[in-house]
Amino acid sequence: MSRASCAVIGGGILGTAVAHRLVETEAFDEVTVIEKETALARHQTGRNSGVVHAGLYYAPGSLKARLCRRGVGMLRDFCAEHDVAYDEIGxxxxxxxxxxxxxxxxxxxxxxxxxxxxxxxxxxxxxxxxxxxxxxxxxxxxxSTAIADFPGVTHVLAALVEKAGGRVLLGTRVVDLRPTSAGVAVMTEGPHGRSVQVYDEVVICAGLHVDRLARRVGGDVAPRIMPFRGEYYTLRPERRDLVRGLVYPVPDPRYPFLGVHLTPRVDGEVLVGPNAVLALAREGYTWGRVSPRDLAQAVGNRGFAAFARAHWRTGIGELAGSLNRRRFIAAAQRYVPELAVDDVVRGPSGIRAQAMDADGSLVDDFRIERHGRVTALRNAPSPAATSSLAIAEHLVAEITGVRGRREGP
Structure with missing residues (x-):
C-alpha cells in the first residue's frame, strides 16, 4: 500500500507549524520540510520584532482576526509547554x-x-x-499583548516534526514544481545536487517567494509579493528603561503601515522602528543588495503605479528616514521626547512579504489559494507569526477535507 506524502516548502515558523500539525494529526505518512537556507527562521521569522499581537486592528470576522485570537492562546500554551520565552509586557x-x-x-x-x-x-x-x-x-x-522567541518556537516545531518521523531538509532549494498524474513533482537543488521527488500534496509557505512558486502550479500573477524593508535602531543598554512595554503610535488609516514604535524583545534589546521602504531585492536587507529581476518585477507590477500615486508622499518620508537617522528617530521622539539620537545604534532589518493585488491595493487579510494538490499561503504578513499555530490548524483542516472528498467513494 502506498504511503501518502506531503512536502512543506519553507522553514520559517509557518512552514514548521504546518508540518507539525500534519504529523500531529497523522494526516500523512511522510512529511518533509524543504528549506533553502542552511538554518531555519532566516528570513521573516528571525527578522521581525517578536511581538505577539492581541488582535487590536483586524476586521472582525476576517481570517486575521479569527486566526490571531486563536493563535495567541495556542502560542502561549506551546511556549509554556516547551519552555520558550513568552512575556505579556502589554x-x-x-x-x-x-x-x-x-x-x-x-x-x-x-x-x-x-x-x-x-x-x-x-x-x-x-x-x-x-x-x-x-x-x-x-x-x-x-x-495581554506579548513578546516571544519566534525562532525558538520554529526550532522546537522542527524538532517535534523530526521526532515524529518527519524530515527537515536544509540547504535545499526548490527550483521547480510540476503537477503530475501521481501528485506534484518537486525539483530541488541541495548538497547532493539536483533531485526530483513526487509528493501527494505540497504546501507553499515560502514567504518572499510564494508567488513565484504558486505560478508554477497554475496560480495567477497577482497578488505579487512586494518586498518592503523595515529598518530598526536599538536603544543603548543604559537607555532601555525609557519604555516598560510596547509603545506604538495610533495608526493612520490613510497609510498602509503602522509607523515607528518602541519594542522590547525577549533578549533584552529594545527596537526603535521599523520604517517601510521598497527593497531593491526580495532579500534586500540593505541598500547594497540589489536584484535587477526582483526590482523589475516590483516596479513593473501593473498595480505598482497606482500604489505609488496614492502613497508617494509617505514613500518619500520613509526614504528620508532610512537615509537620515535624525529624521528616523524624530518619529519616535513625538511620543518619547526624552529619546535622543545618540541613545540609539543601528539595528537589524527585515523584509515584509506583502502581497499586492493587480489594482495596486495591498492585500489586507491572510490569503490562501488551492491549485490542485498544492496549497499556497499567498499573503501572510503580521500577525502571521502570532497566528502560526492557528494558521497551520486551519490549513491542515482544509487540506484533509479536500483529500477526504477526493479520495472518498
Missing amino acids: KVLVALDEVEAGRLDAIEERARANGVPGVRRVGAAELRELESHVQGVAGLHSP
Missing part, C-alpha cells in the same frame, strides 16, 4: 492629539469585537503611570 497606543484620540474609538471597538481581553482607554495621567517617559493626550492599553 502595549499602549499613544494618541498625540484629539484627532488621534478619536481614532482610538474604532480600534477599541474592533478589539472588543475580536475578544481581546483587558483593553481599556487611558487618559494622559494614567498613560504616564504606565509609561513614565511617554507623552500623549490619551492611550489604548492592551495588557
